[in-house]
Amino acid sequence: MTPVVTSVVLVHGSRTSRTMWRRQLEMLEAAGVLAHAVELPGHGSRRGEPFTLEGAVTAVHDGVQRVGGRALVVGLSLGGYLAIEHRARYPEESAGLVAASCCTAPTSRLRAAWLLLARWIETWPDGGARLNDAFVTRMLTPEAARDAGAGGFALDVMSAVLREVALCDTLGALAATDSPVWIVNGRYDHFRGHERLMLATARSSGADAWRVIVPHARHLVSLDAPVAFGRVVLEAAHEVTRREERRSRAAGVQAGDQTSGRPHALAPPTSAAEFGTMTTSSPSRVRADAVMRRELPPPM
Numbered sequence: 001m002t003p004v005v006t007s008v009v010l011v012h013g014s015r016t017s018r019t020m021w022r023r024q025l026e027m028l029e030a031a032g033v034l035a036h037a038v039e040l041p042g043h044g045s046r047r048g049e050p051f052t053l054e055g056a057v058t059a060v061h062d063g064v065q066r067v068g069g070r071a072l073v074v075g076l077s078l079g080g081y082l083a084i085e086h087r088a089r090y091p092e093e094s095a096g097l098v099a100a101s102c103c104t105a106p107t108s109r110l111r112a113a114w115l116l117l118a119r120w121i122e123t124w125p126d127g128g129a130r131l132n133d134a135f136v137t138r139m140l141t142p143e144a145a146r147d148a149g150a151g152g153f154a155l156d157v158m159s160a161v162l163r164e165v166a167l168c169d170t171l172g173a174l175a176a177t178d179s180p181v182w183i184v185n186g187r188y189d190h191f192r193g194h195e196r197l198m199l200a201t202a203r204s205s206g207a208d209a210w211r212v213i214v215p216h217a218r219h220l221v222s223l224d225a226p227v228a229f230g231r232v233v234l235e236a237a238h239e240v241t242r243r244e245e246r247r248s249r250a251a252g253v254q255a256g257d258q259t260s261g262r263p264h265a266l267a268p269p270t271s272a273a274e275f276g277t278m279t280t281s282s283p284s285r286v287r288a289d290a291v292m293r294r295e296l297p298p299p300m
Contacts, residue, residue, distance in 0.1 A: 012044075017044025073098070080099040084168070103192050121158070178205045
């Protein structure tokens with residue numbers, strides 16, 4: 001049987017582009033993992049295109065198709081909301097989900113204020129370029145700033161992003177299917193308010209779900225702590241690969257049974273360890289959020 005190696009699709013945040021994933025793409029390539037970073041409408045090489053929720057989810061879908069039709073989908077901020085939405089709409093494509101820096105409901109009461117602010121900034125003569133440059137310089141290392149800005153900044157897209165993402169039912173989407181979920185945040189992220197609710201909602205569908213907190217990192221966790229975040233993605237890809245291998249073997253057994261006409265039953269696992277994870281159904285397990293709230297080392 002051909003070995004199963006889970007592919008990874010990366011979905012960037014608002015205003016930046018696929019170039020923000022340079023460090024993680026290098027880590028995944030070094031590990032032999034096929035990975036692709038999508039470009040969302042209105043961003044990077046697609047600046048000038050209108051940003052819509054439908055178009056953005058289609059971009060994620062197209063990215064998954066590019067790597068074989070099923071993948072671990074990793075999204076940060078805007079990309080996290082889109083990865084959650086994609087998993088609900090295309091459950092057969094999502095082998096797993098890493099949702100980073102997206103633990104505030106898109107229908108938050110603050111959204112109206114953010115939308116007014118975004119519209120106002122977009123009317124400035126420079127479209128907010130000086131403000132954006134000051135933010136990037138203050139909040140990111142020079143290397144991270146280069147990665148974030150290598151594809152250019154989409155300064156005119158924020159109001160459309162806020163309008164379109166408000167159409168998402170993030171909690172409903174998390175509960176829609178049962179592929180594994182990693183909720184990842186930087187310790188100092190200001191969008192962490194609903195992380196425990198999102199974790200519980202993902203588990204309500206029967207999905208295994210974990211919360212991972214990266215120390216010393218803020219909202220842009222993949223840029224603040226690229227090595228630590230890359231490790232989280234690699235660990236998630238490893239776990240999803242284990243599950244996909246079992247899924248492939250089970251499909252092969254079923255196909256063999258149909259061919260031979262002989263009944264066959266897979267023995268149920270005798271412990272949670274056979275799943276390669278602590279499952280939510282194990283009565284003796286340590287709380288998963290405590291297990292996965294790991295103290296990762298600072299980036300090198």
